[in-house]
Amino acid sequence: MRTVASDPGYGTVARLLHWGVALLVIAQIMIALRAWTLPVSDAKLSVLMQHRSLGLTILVLIVIRLGWRWTHAVPPLPRAVGAAPRALARFNQYLLYALLLLLPISGLIMSQAAGVVVSWFGIFDLPNVVDTDPTLLGRMKFVHLLLNTVLFAAIALHLGGALRHGLWLKDGVFQRMLIGRSATRSNDRRGARRSV
């Protein structure tokens, strides 16, 4: 059951999941762009294998993160944050979760529609959810690219919001996601309550 949102800071697990997923997504995009620039070759296939495996790892971590978020308090934003930026930040967070679920799923369907046996770092193979299908492959390539384009915009908005809080508003919202920073220190200055 979801607990009451009274803690002004994120817990250690939430912070580790946040930065772990952030680093993996950056690595994932760099690996994908590297694969894009390579001609069809063994090197490209190997890079794509890493891309698929990392994407599946991100999918698992996002499911864990959603479970954690569902069962743990989400620290409230300071009262001074207006209704519009509050709604935009919330919408963008849900959008990021949705994209990081749909991207790996579309990638998985795309690869299997191309007839590829998708494995996780060569350790085990995933069961086939679709048969080889050139039409589906074309559609999923388009979907994967479209979702990536939206992801870039959502990441830019998320970063912009974080930097606005960290550098301009200086209201402790940015600090409460940093590892090694106490939520108490960053929020107590404004008289926010601290629980757990």
Ligand code: HEM
């Ligand atoms: C968070 C997860 C993922 C992100 C951020 C991501 C990102 C990207 C990006 C930026 C590209 C290059 C642009 C494009 O063609 O769309 C790409 C291509 C690709 N991705 Fe992903 N991807 C993810 C997950 C996956 C997964 C799980 C698979 C397969 C199991 C996969 C399979 C592919 C393939 C096969 C391509 C090359 C498409 C082509 O041949 O043009 N992706 N991905």
